[in-house]
Amino acid sequence: xxxxxxxxxxxxxxxxxxxxxxxxxxxxxxxxxxxxxxxxxxxxxxxxxxxxxxxxxxxxxxxxxxxxxxxxxxxxxxxxxxxxxxxxxxxxxxxxxxxxxxxxxxxxxxxxxxxxxxxxxxxxxxxxxxxxxxxxxxxxxxxxxxxxxxxxxxxxxxxxxxxxxxxxxxxxxxxxxxxxxxxxxxxxxxxxxxxxxxxxxxxxxxxxxxxxxxxxxxxxxxxxxxxxxxxxxxxxxxxxxxxxxxxxxxxxxxxxxxxxxxxxxxxxxxxxxxxxxxxxxxxxxxxxxxxxxxx
Numbered sequence: 001x002x003x004x005x006x007x008x009x010x011x012x013x014x015x016x017x018x019x020x021x022x023x024x025x026x027x028x029x030x031x032x033x034x035x036x037x038x039x040x041x042x043x044x045x046x047x048x049x050x051x052x053x054x055x056x057x058x059x060x061x062x063x064x065x066x067x068x069x070x071x072x073x074x075x076x077x078x079x080x081x082x083x084x085x086x087x088x089x090x091x092x093x094x095x096x097x098x099x100x101x102x103x104x105x106x107x108x109x110x111x112x113x114x115x116x117x118x119x120x121x122x123x124x125x126x127x128x129x130x131x132x133x134x135x136x137x138x139x140x141x142x143x144x145x146x147x148x149x150x151x152x153x154x155x156x157x158x159x160x161x162x163x164x165x166x167x168x169x170x171x172x173x174x175x176x177x178x179x180x181x182x183x184x185x186x187x188x189x190x191x192x193x194x195x196x197x198x199x200x201x202x203x204x205x206x207x208x209x210x211x212x213x214x215x216x217x218x219x220x221x222x223x224x225x226x227x228x229x230x231x232x233x234x235x236x237x238x239x240x241x242x243x244x245x246x247x248x249x250x251x252x253x254x255x256x257x258x259x260x261x262x263x264x265x266x267x268x269x270x271x272x273x274x275x276x277x278x279x280x281x282x283x284x285x286x287x288x289x290x291x292x293x294x295x
Contacts (some may be wrong), residue, residue: 015059016169017127020046021118021145022064022083022091024076025137033075035082038133040203042196043086046131047204049164058167063121065094065114069218077216084214085206093218094121115145119152121221127191129172134159134195140233146195158188160197181256242293 020043025036043062050058062083070076070093084091094117122130135143150157162183163175172188177197188194272280288294 014169015057016053016129016167017125018046018049018058018060018129018131019122019125019127020060020062021130021132022062022080023133023136023138024064024079033079033138035079035203035206036133036137037203038135038196038198038200040083040086041198041200042131042133043083043088044201044203045161045164045196047087048201049167053167060088061127062088062091063094063118064091065117067096067114069093069095070216072216080216081211081214082206084216085208085211086204087207087210088214090215090217093216094118094221095218097220115148115152117221118145118149121219122149122153124221128169129167129190130155130193131161131164132193132195134197146193150193153191153193156188156192158186158192158194161194162197162200164194181259183256 020039022039022043023036025034025039026032027034046060050060064080066076070080080091080093094114096117130149132146134146135141136145146157146159149155158174158176160177161174162177165173165175165185167173167190170190172190172192172194174186174188174194176184176186177199178184270283272283275283285294
C-alpha cells in the first residue's frame with residue numbers, strides 16, 4: 001500500500017511532458033524558407049502554458065522531422081533557428097536511422113514520409129501532450145499529419161485550438177475556434193494531440209541572439225519510408241484563382257461578438273420561390289457577376 005501511494009505521489013510530482021512539432025515554412029511572396037506560421041503559434045501556446053504553470057511543472061521540447069540531417073548554416077538551418085529565437089534552448093531533429101542520407105531539398109516535393117519517424121519517437125518518449133499546426137506550408141501541405149499521428153498512437157485529436165487554459169497532468173482545458181468567431185471550451189483526457197488554428201495568438205518575434213545560441217540536435221528514430229505517391233506528383237506554378245465570395249474573419253473580441261450575434265441571412269439577398277430552372281440559373285449568374293467571381 002505504501003508503494004502504491006509513493007508511486008502515485010511520484011507521478012503527481014513528475015513534470016508534464018509537452019512536445020511542440022515544428023516544420024519548415026515558406027514565405028508566400030519571396031518563397032524563402034522561414035518558420036511556419038501555424039507551428040510558431042502552436043509553440044507560442046506551449047510557451048504560454050509553461051509560463052503560467054509552476055516552475056518545473058512543464059517540460060517543453062520542440063521536434064522537427066526531417067528525411068536527412070540538415071547542414072549547419074543552410075537555409076533550412078536558418079529557418080529552424082527562428083523557433084529557437086522564441087526562447088528555446090534546443091530543438092530536436094528527428095531523422096531516420098540510415099546513415100549518410102542525402103541532404104533533403106526542402107523546396108522539392110518530399111520523397112519520404114516523416115510521420116512514421118514521429119510515431120516511433122513519440123512511442124519512445126511517451127509525452128502527455130503534443131501540439132502542432134493544422135497544416136504545413138511546404139511539401140504536400142495536406143493537413144493529414146495530426147490525423148495520422150493520432151490514429152497511429154490511439155490518442156484523441158482536437159483541432160482548431162486557440163488557447164490552452166490549464167493542464168493538471170490528467171486533463172487539458174482548451175478553447176476551440178468555431179465558425180462566426182465563436183469559442184468552445186473543451187476538457188480532453190491526456191495523452192492527447194491538438195492542432196492550432198490560425199486564430200490563435202500570433203507568435204512572438206524571434207530574437208537573433210537566442211537563435212544563434214540555441215542548439216539543433218539530431219536524433220535518429222525509425223527507418224526511412226519512401227513516399228511512392230509523392231514521387232509521382234508534378235509541381236507547376238499555381239494559377240490565379242477566381243475571386244471568392246466575401247468572408248468575414250473575426251480577429252478581436254468585438255468582431256467575434258458581432259459575428260456571433262449577426263443574423264444568418266443578409267438583408268440584400270433575394271428569395272426565389274416557384275421559379276423555373278432557367279430563371280434561377282440567371283439569378284445565380286447575376287450574383288456571381290456582381291461579386292466579381294465571373295466576368
